[in-house]
Amino acid sequence: MRWVAAIVCVALFALITVLGFMAARWRRGDLDLLHEWGLGGRRFGTFIAWFLIGGDLYTAYTFIAIPALIYGAGAIGFFAIPYTILVYPILYVVFPRLWAVCNRHGYVTAADFVRGRFGNGWLALAIAVTGIIATMPYIALQLVGIQVVIGALGIGGHGLLHDLPLIIAFVILAAFTYTSGLRAPAMIAVVKDVLIYIAVIAAVIVVPIELGGYSRIFTAVPAAKLILAAPKGPTLGGYSAYATLALGSALALFLYPHSTTGILSAQDESVIRRNAAMLPAYSVLLGLIALLGFMAIAAGLAKNPEFADGFKQYGPSFAVPALFLATFPGWFTGIAFAAIAIGALVPAAIMSIATANLFTRNIYREFIKRDCTDGEETAMAKLVSLIVKIGALFFVIFLPLTYAVQLQLLGGIWIIQTLPAVMIALYTRFLNGWALLIGWLCGIVSGTWMVATLHFKGSIFGIHLFGTAIPGYAALWSLVINILVSFVLSGILNAVVSDQHKDRTAAEDCA
Amino acid sequence: MPVPAPPPERRPRAHIVRLVLLAPFVGVLWVPSYNALTPSLGGIPFFYWYQILWVVIAAALTALVFFIER
Numbered sequence: 185m186r187w188v189a190a191i192v193c194v195a196l197f198a199l200i201t202v203l204g205f206m207a208a209r210w211r212r213g214d215l216d217l218l219h220e221w222g223l224g225g226r227r228f229g230t231f232i233a234w235f236l237i238g239g240d241l242y243t244a245y246t247f248i249a250i251p252a253l254i255y256g257a258g259a260i261g262f263f264a265i266p267y268t269i270l271v272y273p274i275l276y277v278v279f280p281r282l283w284a285v286c287n288r289h290g291y292v293t294a295a296d297f298v299r300g301r302f303g304n305g306w307l308a309l310a311i312a313v314t315g316i317i318a319t320m321p322y323i324a325l326q327l328v329g330i331q332v333v334i335g336a337l338g339i340g341g342h343g344l345l346h347d348l349p350l351i352i353a354f355v356i357l358a359a360f361t362y363t364s365g366l367r368a369p370a371m372i373a374v375v376k377d378v379l380i381y382i383a384v385i386a387a388v389i390v391v392p393i394e395l396g397g398y399s400r401i402f403t404a405v406p407a408a409k410l411i412l413a414a415p416k417g418p419t420l421g422g423y424s425a426y427a428t429l430a431l432g433s434a435l436a437l438f439l440y441p442h443s444t445t446g447i448l449s450a451q452d453e454s455v456i457r458r459n460a461a462m463l464p465a466y467s468v469l470l471g472l473i474a475l476l477g478f479m480a481i482a483a484g485l486a487k488n489p490e491f492a493d494g495f496k497q498y499g500p501s502f503a504v505p506a507l508f509l510a511t512f513p514g515w516f517t518g519i520a521f522a523a524i525a526i527g528a529l530v531p532a533a534i535m536s537i538a539t540a541n542l543f544t545r546n547i548y549r550e551f552i553k554r555d556c557t558d559g560e561e562t563a564m565a566k567l568v569s570l571i572v573k574i575g576a577l578f579f580v581i582f583l584p585l586t587y588a589v590q591l592q593l594l595g596g597i598w599i600i601q602t603l604p605a606v607m608i609a610l611y612t613r614f615l616n617g618w619a620l621l622i623g624w625l626c627g628i629v630s631g632t633w634m635v636a637t638l639h640f641k642g643s644i645f646g647i648h649l650f651g652t653a654i655p656g657y658a659a660l661w662s663l664v665i666n667i668l669v670s671f672v673l674s675g676i677l678n679a680v681v682s683d684q685h686k687d688r689t690a691a692e693d694c695a
Numbered sequence: 696m697p698v699p700a701p702p703p704e705r706r707p708r709a710h711i712v713r714l715v716l717l718a719p720f721v722g723v724l725w726v727p728s729y730n731a732l733t734p735s736l737g738g739i740p741f742f743y744w745y746q747i748l749w750v751v752i753a754a755a756l757t758a759l760v761f762f763i764e765r
Contacts, residue, residue: 259742262742262743265746265749265750266723266746266749268750269719269722269746269749269750269753270723270724272753272754272757273716273717273719273720273753273756273757276716276760276761277713277716398737398738399735399738400738401738402735402739402740410740410742411730411731411732411740411742412726412742422726422730423726423727423730424726426726427724427725427726430723430724431720431724457764458761460757460761461757461758461761462754464750464751464753465754467750468747468750468751471743471750472747475739475743
């Protein structure tokens with residue numbers, strides 16, 4: 185048991201627990217109103233939004249899984265960098281429009297917007313359900329990030345003792361989310377991000393010094409892992425796989441409910457635009473974190489007997505924790521691990537709040553109890569956020585990790601199917617609600633089928649065009665099918681039974 | 696002569712400079728152009744520092760667009 189690291193880690197955890205509860209009184213508002221509990225009252229300015237959205241997008245899973253991918257598979261794991269490069273122009277151009285129309289009409293979720301824009305309850309339900317289902321495995325994977333850290337602290341083994349710290353962490357998370365809503369992860373994100381920047385900047389300076397410089401590090405990595413294998417024969421090979429992974433992931437990111445929640449909590453549109461220029465700082469950090477994967481290879485951690493158990497239990501996910509343990513004194517490792525663990529709580533909190541917002545607004549209030557009061561609405565949201573977290577915990581403790589990973593893979597393919605109804609709809613009303621629903625269904629079915637043919641082990645599916653094989657991200661291919669179907673069917677339906685009159689929003693709302 | 700009504704309050708309008716935001720798409724999606732180890736920078740292979748550089752360039756372009764549109 186690594187005592188010093190564990191004590192530092194627990195102390196920092198206690199700090200953020202206090203902050204989480206105090207957050208209820210920060211920028212005071214009536215927490216019985218859904219937009220106060222679920223969107224922080226739409227009060228977050230540029231800097232808080234930077235911490236919140238940053239903490240939301242750059243999660244513990246990101247910090248563990250990306251280096252793990254680099255450690256295990258090499259260059260292809262770096263797709264996360266072009267992915268985050270492309271995210272921000274999209275954020276800058278498209279999402280202030282969503283903010284504006286949601287602010288004008290009091291919409292709390294993307295499904296609210298779809299409901300108002302198309303007047304189609306079934307389409308809005310499809311959007312809401314997709315959001316909920318896509319987010320759940322993501323929450324589970326954050327808890328896995330905490331598990332790896334707990335294991336790295338030496339609280340090893342299996343069974344209840346091993347799971348107890350996770351359960352405690354989770355109970356704390358559930359409690360302060362319940363009382364403070366979105367304000368809790370916003371406040372804690374500040375602490376988390378400060379810790380992460382410190383830990384990573386220290387690592388990318390100290391580790392190369394210890395290993396003899398960046399040249400030495402990269403020489404120690406097998407050449408095949410360092411760049412993408414050039415395609416042989418009539419195929420675009422690794423090139424199209426890499427590019428489509430980046431583009432597809434970038435398009436999908438802000439469709440996830442927790443991203444939408446982060447955006448909608450902003451004070452005004454310029455907060456979003458400014459952050460589109462400022463959030464890339466996290467991407468530089470991510471690039472450096474990815475390189476930690478190579479540093480872990482160069483440091484020969486796999487051969488170190490001290491880490492044998494860790495790698496056995498967690499596989500490549502153990503690379504980053506092992507690297508910190510090997511390089512830094514216990515107290516600093518405690519800081520780094522606290523950063524990762526807290527870095528799991530922040531997005532888990534936001535994801536559970538976002539899911540709760542969706543269920544409450546777009547399923548409970550829409551189909552179950554139309555006339556619920558504000559208080560009842562928020563009470564339901566609080567309850568759902570709790571249930572969602574319990575479900576994620578159950579998943580992590582009792583089911584094999586591969587399930588969560590596979591579901592998350594599918595989740596990415598499903599959530600991108602909401603793009604036409606949400607993002608394209610911000611620009612044009614040409615699309616028809618029913619056409620969109622059928623397009624969504626086609627996208628879901630085709631994307632899931634593609635992954636099924638890959639036995640749920642990956643998401644790069646090869647299509648064949650003009651005699652060339654083009655391996656690409658299944659999410660992107662299925663999105664193309666979705667868009668084509670939506671537009672063609674809209675063209676037909678608009679002539680026959682138009683639903684243009686059902687738009688409750690106006691062009692100026694998005695301007 | 697009748698006085699025309701004052702124009703309604705507008706938010707900042709989208710500016711043509713936004714087109715520069717297409718540059719990152721070209722820069723990072725055209726993978727064969729950067730799938731190489733050399734020239735390296737500080738020991739880091741081209742493939743990696745090129746993409747990290749694009750993070751900075753894209754952020755700068757976004758900031759540029761923000762200030763022009765203000």
